[in-house]
Amino acid sequence: MQPTHKPGLSAAADSVSVTEFVVRGMTCNNCARHVAQAIQSVPGVASADVNLEQEQATVRWQRDFPRDDQSLIKAIKEAGFEAEPAEARSAQTDRKAWSPLAGWKFNVVVGSLVTAPLMLAEWAFQLGMERWYQWVAFVLVLPLQVLGGARFYRGAWNQLKAGSSNMDTLVALGSTTAFGYSVWGLFSSWPGHLFFMESAAIITLISAGHWIETKVSARAASSLRALLNLAPQTARLLAPDGIETQVPVSQLKIDDRIILKPGERVPTDSEVIEGLSSIDESMLTGESVPVDKAKGAKAYAGTINLQGWLLARVTATGEATALAQIIAVVQRAQNSRANIQKLGDRVSSIFVPVVVLVAVGTGLWWGLAPDSALGVSQWLEGFLWPAHHPGGLLAAAIYHAAAVLIIACPCAMGLATPVAIMAGANVASERGILIRDGVALEKTGRLTAVLFDKTGTLTHGKLKVSGVEDFLDESQKRIGLHQIAASLAKPSLHPLSQAIATLSDVTSPTIDWQEVRGSGVQCGLQMDDPLLSAATLRLGSLNWLRESGVESLANSDFVKTWSERGATILGLAADQRLLGLFALQDTVKSGAAQVIAQLTRQGKTIYLVTGDNKLTAGAVADQLGIQRANVFAEIRPEQKAGIVQQLQERGERVAFIGDGINDAPALEQADLGVAVSRASDVAREAADIILLKADIQAIPEALDLAQATLRTIKQNLFWAFFYNAVGVPLAMFGLVSPIFSALAMGLSDLIVIGNALRLRRWKYRHR
Numbered sequence: 001m002q003p004t005h006k007p008g009l010s011a012a013a014d015s016v017s018v019t020e021f022v023v024r025g026m027t028c029n030n031c032a033r034h035v036a037q038a039i040q041s042v043p044g045v046a047s048a049d050v051n052l053e054q055e056q057a058t059v060r061w062q063r064d065f066p067r068d069d070q071s072l073i074k075a076i077k078e079a080g081f082e083a084e085p086a087e088a089r090s091a092q093t094d095r096k097a098w099s100p101l102a103g104w105k106f107n108v109v110v111g112s113l114v115t116a117p118l119m120l121a122e123w124a125f126q127l128g129m130e131r132w133y134q135w136v137a138f139v140l141v142l143p144l145q146v147l148g149g150a151r152f153y154r155g156a157w158n159q160l161k162a163g164s165s166n167m168d169t170l171v172a173l174g175s176t177t178a179f180g181y182s183v184w185g186l187f188s189s190w191p192g193h194l195f196f197m198e199s200a201a202i203i204t205l206i207s208a209g210h211w212i213e214t215k216v217s218a219r220a221a222s223s224l225r226a227l228l229n230l231a232p233q234t235a236r237l238l239a240p241d242g243i244e245t246q247v248p249v250s251q252l253k254i255d256d257r258i259i260l261k262p263g264e265r266v267p268t269d270s271e272v273i274e275g276l277s278s279i280d281e282s283m284l285t286g287e288s289v290p291v292d293k294a295k296g297a298k299a300y301a302g303t304i305n306l307q308g309w310l311l312a313r314v315t316a317t318g319e320a321t322a323l324a325q326i327i328a329v330v331q332r333a334q335n336s337r338a339n340i341q342k343l344g345d346r347v348s349s350i351f352v353p354v355v356v357l358v359a360v361g362t363g364l365w366w367g368l369a370p371d372s373a374l375g376v377s378q379w380l381e382g383f384l385w386p387a388h389h390p391g392g393l394l395a396a397a398i399y400h401a402a403a404v405l406i407i408a409c410p411c412a413m414g415l416a417t418p419v420a421i422m423a424g425a426n427v428a429s430e431r432g433i434l435i436r437d438g439v440a441l442e443k444t445g446r447l448t449a450v451l452f453d454k455t456g457t458l459t460h461g462k463l464k465v466s467g468v469e470d471f472l473d474e475s476q477k478r479i480g481l482h483q484i485a486a487s488l489a490k491p492s493l494h495p496l497s498q499a500i501a502t503l504s505d506v507t508s509p510t511i512d513w514q515e516v517r518g519s520g521v522q523c524g525l526q527m528d529d530p531l532l533s534a535a536t537l538r539l540g541s542l543n544w545l546r547e548s549g550v551e552s553l554a555n556s557d558f559v560k561t562w563s564e565r566g567a568t569i570l571g572l573a574a575d576q577r578l579l580g581l582f583a584l585q586d587t588v589k590s591g592a593a594q595v596i597a598q599l600t601r602q603g604k605t606i607y608l609v610t611g612d613n614k615l616t617a618g619a620v621a622d623q624l625g626i627q628r629a630n631v632f633a634e635i636r637p638e639q640k641a642g643i644v645q646q647l648q649e650r651g652e653r654v655a656f657i658g659d660g661i662n663d664a665p666a667l668e669q670a671d672l673g674v675a676v677s678r679a680s681d682v683a684r685e686a687a688d689i690i691l692l693k694a695d696i697q698a699i700p701e702a703l704d705l706a707q708a709t710l711r712t713i714k715q716n717l718f719w720a721f722f723y724n725a726v727g728v729p730l731a732m733f734g735l736v737s738p739i740f741s742a743l744a745m746g747l748s749d750l751i752v753i754g755n756a757l758r759l760r761r762w763k764y765r766h767r
Helices: 007-011 029-040 069-078 091-097 105-124 131-148 150-161 167-187 196-228 322-334 341-368 370-381 393-407 410-430 438-444 454-458 481-489 495-501 530-534 542-547 557-564 592-601 614-624 637-649 664-669 679-684 698-732 738-761
Strands: 018-024 045-051 056-061 082-085 234-238 244-248 257-260 270-275 277-280 291-293 310-314 433-435 449-453 464-470 510-516 520-525 537-541 568-574 577-585 605-609 654-658 672-676 689-691
Touching: 018 069, 029 045, 029 056, 029 069, 029 410, 045 322, 069 082, 105 131, 105 196, 131 150, 131 167, 131 196, 150 167, 167 196, 167 341, 167 393, 167 410, 167 738, 196 393, 196 738, 257 270, 341 370, 341 393, 341 410, 341 698, 370 393, 393 698, 393 738, 410 433, 410 438, 410 698, 410 738, 433 698, 438 672, 438 698, 449 454, 449 637, 454 605, 454 614, 454 654, 464 481, 464 495, 464 557, 481 495, 481 510, 481 520, 481 537, 481 568, 481 577, 495 568, 495 577, 520 530, 537 542, 542 568, 557 568, 557 577, 557 614, 592 605, 592 614, 592 698, 605 614, 605 637, 637 654, 637 664, 654 664, 664 672, 672 698, 689 698, 698 738
Parallel strands: 449 605, 449 654, 654 672, 672 689
Antiparallel strands: 018 056, 018 082, 045 056, 234 244, 234 257, 257 310, 270 310, 277 291, 433 689, 464 577, 510 520, 520 537, 537 568, 568 577
16 A cells, blocks of 8 residues: 655665565554654654565665664564565576566465365365365365465464464464364364365455555555655756766756756756746646746745756755655655544454454354254344354354455455545645645535635735835935835845835845844944934834834725725834835735635634734725724734634634745644645645645535545445444354455455545536
């Protein structure tokens, strides 16, 4: 079930250490999941990919963390499996791994060649009681039991050494019971029916189920495998002397210059320093429209340069690239555990011992009280279907006990949650949506309210100055209001400040420049005007200026007019004197009102939080269709988490939607945090769900997909419990044979996986 490791990512691993291990004893996807969890429990492990078919684990260590292979091997052994470094794999072992009959294929092919003739002989020609046939069956089944059953025996033994048990335990006990009884009956000339055909069918059918399971479940990881394949292994490095060379991506360093030719994938995160082109970023963001790139633009590893030639400077390598961070998030989601899984885990931990006890009880019941057992079975046959009971007390006891052991399926319970999370996380990643873990999925099912941050989320966050009111004295106008404001704003990276900074290319030197978070900036300026050069200049929100003693601005016509238009008003003051006002406008994103309407129709209460004044916030709310009573205005960034908590105290289950820049505390406080982000910001987000494109129309889609995944988890868990609750009693009462039990057990896993794979066809339906 775990994705196959591909060389593309390891080639980009830079200084991050990567270790590969051979892991033996895994027989199903549940085993692979336990190995992955054991590996990730070791300190310093960044991620783990476990390939069941190739019996291989690829481990990536955290940057600058010393690798500890022995701790990994110890953790894997404690989980009940064997491991060794990949370099210890012999050439013979390697050839075996790639042979046509590697993995489960040997059991399926050889088992079918043995089982099919035996079934034909017993069912069509009624040769089951012939002594010569029993000897032939023994000769045919013995190699299959020894060689084909070896994987089950090793798995059961390793689990036993680790003080645990799993499906291998049940299969080993069931098939060995049937085969051992038959061997005893053959050599002691027992006149009853022997179960060589049943023991062969058990191994063959269960192996076939596992083989199909590995093939089918691999589709659930296809999106992640596509991501792992994105990063190329080599890059075109441009040396300082102008010579172009092809080098492994792992040799690239920060500030190296690389050439990006048309049609090639970008080898690592970089910044364009020369050339014009467009790049397809759809595999990272889900956005199908190519993005134009010119000098200063970012290019991300794994994206495709479409038509132009570009020269770029390396800005990140290895695990620091956006692609590696996205892969890490998807892997984390796949290997995470939802709270709903705890019930399945608790049942699974005691499931096998309980089934073994039930099987022993079944054997004793049919062996010591056959009339009672047969009476119950015949009574149930009147409601269900006719059953087959072999002659002889011992034969009946062995037959029905083996059926109980084989039909029980702890794998279905173990796979119910992780396979759905894997499928959901991969489908989401195809759409530019990253789901952090299984717990995030559960949170979506309880939401009652959605709180939006305004700037950068519902609006573009690209502000421009739409209006200016100048209060400078005539003697000061030679300096100019624009120059003074731009001088204060230029050092700041805040979107409001950046918009003001565009007013003038000429600026004055600052003295003791300081940024007051959520309020504005202040400093002194070196200017010719003695009054201004001696004053403390402030540029920021009107509330902050008012708190600093600046004259009242409440009755300003400029403030009222522009606030009603939805503009943000900033003031410029020298000490307590107002020098000017600036109206900055940010346009609402297209489709934002439709998103609000969709969420409202889904039964969510919509709230808006912003640092703007009440008039501006109210105007934006009116455009979006949000009730003014649900607007929190004039809120500083550090107060947003308090607003979330305030709503939670009212009994709301809150999803906070922010741009991830100043919203980390609110994203953490919310029941569900959703960040409208960019690929380069993934690593520092505190959100549960991350949208890799700024299109907020993905928000209802993300919530709906998360809820669809949660429904799939619940369906899988219901099936797993229902199947075992019905299957084990049916086997106990003699209504199913060991062969049917083996078939049913394999199908139960496939049903769980197939139900999860339905998410691949999921489409968002607008409501």
